[in-house]
Amino acid sequence: MSVAGHALDGHSGNHHPEIRHQFDDLTQQHETYTLGMWAFVVQEIMFFSGMIMAYFVFRYKFFEAFVDASNHLNIYMSTFNTVVLLGSSFTMALAVRAAQLGQKDRLVQFMVATLLLGGVFLGVKGYEYNDKYQNNLIPGYNFEWTTSSSFGTYSEGADHVPLSASSGAPINYADFETQVSVFYGFYFILTGFHALHMVVGAGIILVLMWLSWKDHFSPEYYVPIEMFGLYWHFVDIVWIFLFPLFYLIDRYHSLGGH
Amino acid sequence: MEHHVIPIKTYVIILVALLCLTAATVTVSFMPISPALHMMGAIIIAAVKTSLVVLYFMHVKYNDHVIWAYAGLGFLFVIFFFIILLGDYVALLNSLSPSTYAEPFDLF
Numbered sequence: 001m002s003v004a005g006h007a008l009d010g011h012s013g014n015h016h017p018e019i020r021h022q023f024d025d026l027t028q029q030h031e032t033y034t035l036g037m038w039a040f041v042v043q044e045i046m047f048f049s050g051m052i053m054a055y056f057v058f059r060y061k062f063f064e065a066f067v068d069a070s071n072h073l074n075i076y077m078s079t080f081n082t083v084v085l086l087g088s089s090f091t092m093a094l095a096v097r098a099a100q101l102g103q104k105d106r107l108v109q110f111m112v113a114t115l116l117l118g119g120v121f122l123g124v125k126g127y128e129y130n131d132k133y134q135n136n137l138i139p140g141y142n143f144e145w146t147t148s149s150s151f152g153t154y155s156e157g158a159d160h161v162p163l164s165a166s167s168g169a170p171i172n173y174a175d176f177e178t179q180v181s182v183f184y185g186f187y188f189i190l191t192g193f194h195a196l197h198m199v200v201g202a203g204i205i206l207v208l209m210w211l212s213w214k215d216h217f218s219p220e221y222y223v224p225i226e227m228f229g230l231y232w233h234f235v236d237i238v239w240i241f242l243f244p245l246f247y248l249i250d251r252y253h254s255l256g257g258h
Numbered sequence: 259m260e261h262h263v264i265p266i267k268t269y270v271i272i273l274v275a276l277l278c279l280t281a282a283t284v285t286v287s288f289m290p291i292s293p294a295l296h297m298m299g300a301i302i303i304a305a306v307k308t309s310l311v312v313l314y315f316m317h318v319k320y321n322d323h324v325i326w327a328y329a330g331l332g333f334l335f336v337i338f339f340f341i342i343l344l345g346d347y348v349a350l351l352n353s354l355s356p357s358t359y360a361e362p363f364d365l366f
Contacts, residue, residue: 042332
């Protein structure tokens with residue numbers, strides 16, 4: 001940049017090559033980026049909360065079916081996955097910290113760890129999806145609900161069991177199967193969108209790893225790392241809610257209690 | 259420009275807290291309590307976990323007040339939507355519920 005151009009900018013000193021011309025300094029640029037990223041995150045929260053809202057309506061309406069369907073999901077894998085995802089959020093937070101301190105090697109290492117943990121999560125998720133496919137639990141494709149209910153036993157054609165735990169009213173088998181398929185519909189859409197966000201995140205982190213390796217970032221300028229951190233933590237928050245909402249509905253029914 | 263660098267120890271404490279809360283939410287789901295309490299337990303624990311992630315991992319605790327307001331308002335809006343819409347749905351479902359479906363559970 002020419003001396004004249006610099007004078008026109010109205011800046012005095014502190015001229016980092018990564019400052020875009022509409023910003024006075026790195027601090028202002030950083031705060032603006034952070035606010036913009038939060039606008040995106042808040043928008044994403046709205047996106048997921050709409051679907052979770054619909055989930056609550058149907059959970060209230062088809063409560064028994066939701067309990068049975070939830071108890072059928074694999075609690076070990078999902079708890080493991082929760083721990084893995086919390087761990088990846090932790091390593092991402094440490095990656096941002098390494099970027100703040102200009103520790104390039106640790107920055108890349110922590111991002112590799114984040115990517116690996118994200119990969120483990122998606123792998124387990126893929127295994128679970130395959131399990132649902134093998135057991136004919138894909139709504140609209142091959143859905144068939146043959147698991148016995150924790151609210152009573154039933155078989156196809158029998159239309160008096162299970163009984164609704166709250167009102168004692170009989171639930172028709174075909175209705176019950178439809179209600180369970182509604183649960184699985186929500187399960188696939190919400191965990192599917194969550195997994196999609198993780199796949200997108202994995203792509204972004206690969207680019208950031210490359211840029212970090214190429215010394216693109218410094219303690220003065222690491223905004224992309226921090227913004228990606230916000231995104232990754234947001235994905236973690238979505239899972240924090242999806243985990244109890246899908247996997248942990250009244251689990252004590254699986255212990256034989258009512 | 260100054261950035262608040264959080265010590266690694268703080269991050270470790272937050273991670274341990276998040277793992278403990280995960281254990282807590284699993285434990286609560288196995289307790290023989292009413293469906294409404296299950297729901298409340300799950301949501302309250304998830305909200306606490308979210309607060310920890312937002313405040314420490316996402317640095318909101320150390321950010322500008324504008325970010326505070328922005329993040330806070332986002333979550334506040336979600337709570338508003340839920341209260342307004344769910345209140346409406348609960349009232350409607352109770353009056354329109356076809357008899358073939360399960361009745362909604364009692365709250366307490």
